[in-house]
Amino acid sequence: MVLSDTELVEFYKTMIRIRLFEEKVQELFRKGELPGFLHLCMGQEAVAVGSTGALLKDDMLLGGHRAHGHAIAKGIPMRKIMAELFAKESGCCKGKGGSMHLSDRDLCLFLTTGIVGSSIPIADGIAFSFKLRGENRVAVTVFGDGANNTGAFHEGINLAALWKLPAVFVCDNNQYAISTHVSRSTPIANVSGRAKAYNIPGVTVDGQDVEAVYEAVKEAVDRARDGNGPSLVECKSARLYGSYAADSQSYRPKEDIEEAARRDPISLLKARLMKSGALKEGDDEMIRKDGVAEVEDAVRYAKESPYPEPEEALRDVYG
């Protein structure tokens, strides 16, 4: 065990906050209140919280299209994320990014990308700048299993390994890229096996176990910070719902969906914390109540915020 009960309860709280946020977003989307595409991370909260929890505030986090959880875990106020989903001026990107493109410069969340795999070479550049300037920071990018067959993944990890960059590559392997099971896209059992080709450490952990995720990512981050180069950490997780909000999951066996529900990372952590006595039923209720209040506040804030002025569409094209 690497985390104290107190730390684990904090992680638990963040996971609940993410879950409640995503459930609300799903509900709003179904009611037609949110424009655009939505990729929710219900079932993958342990990866978001465990990996982000292993970073220092100054470490740069990069993510992809399924990054609400990472943004919350990195400390972006829910209000700013919710307002972004509502396309409001008060959103973290003034309503110009949306669900797939969240960012907060001050909190070191780089703009999340909608192009699968593309954050990997960009993380190289960020890590390179840390290295060249002698800053003691690490660049960490999270991506799905789908990214592991892109050219960007292979070029990016190869270069990071070659240049010993302070980068960590975290694959949140939820087993599917939309309808394509990883066994139908990837000819090796574990994405972490890719690390061998680049002569860097590669590990696979249970992505539903927040402590296991934290431990593996922390080790990789420490290693990177110590100047020993990048690592690849694969977290095997599972989506509770579809790839995008309207996905009926016709391609997914029933047992697979049931197994995901059975191994819900929040239930697993709760059982563990209850068993150790770190969490009481009453605490859990409080945590949920606070979470619901925070989400409701974010929705109210987002709804009350104005849309951007028309001129905003023409701003920020050039620097």
Place this chain on the structure above:
Amino acid sequence: MREINISEAIREALGEEMARDENVFVLGEDIGLIGGDFGVTRGLMARFGADRVRDTPISESAILGTAVGSAAMGLRPVAEIMFSDFLGVCMDMLLNQASKIRYMSAGQWTLPMVVRTATGAGTRSSSQHTQSLEAIFMHIPGLQVVMPSTAYDAKGLLKTAIRGNNPVLYLEHKLLYFVKNQVPEEEYLIPFGKADIKRSGDDVTLIATSLMVHRALAAADKLKGQGISVEVIDPRTIAPLDKDTILESVKKTGRVVIVHEAWKKGGFGSEVAAILAEEAFDYLDAPIKRVATPDTPIPFCPILEDSLLPDEEKIVRAVKEISS
């Protein structure tokens, strides 16, 4: 004044900017140890060290990804893509990343990065090492596109590109690397979006880019002997484009020929022609003409290659067609 060629001018600009600002670094394939396929970066590794002059594997996406990420952190990368044709393998980094990150983040991230690349035909290397692709990149909001035709312009524009805060595609024509002209020893910068009138004239406006500026000037010389006074305008940067200088010239001459090496269809000339039709229609005394490459890839055979590209004779013919 001393004369240097474009290759030397670019090297000087890189050296001066690297000496001036430690955030500037260069990366690309074979640019360090041997100083680049075309020798442009020769000597930089010895002078600035392997940390800031970085040879990379053949990984164009990783090269531009490194440029994007490091630029966002405040470095000023100058990435070299050996041939502009290879931009096809890392298009995402320009199309979806460099040109979009500032916008989608509502200005939180700024990307001061330059992508230098060798462009153009005439090198007898068939269809994958000869293309002029500027129109594709000029089309993308968020990118700036620079096409120097002289050593003087090459140096001043590159320094501006490096000091600017935008992703810049800097296109170096292979046949121009060793063309010399006067370049002062003292420092100077050339602003973007400011065309240069390479030759003044009254009868016809020739708008030309990169290598074609030289062919347009040669044509203008010949036409002078035939009593036609030609003004030659070099936009130097096609994004941003100096519309004012072009419009002013066309309002004076009433006749215009646009010359570029890229394909005619959907090319830079199409855009200029459209601008003129929208904003100077009443001043035109003749149809707008374009001299450009027909709708075909570039062949290996030198005779065939030369037959496709705009040359002095084709430019002269086009000018005469609208001058009578």
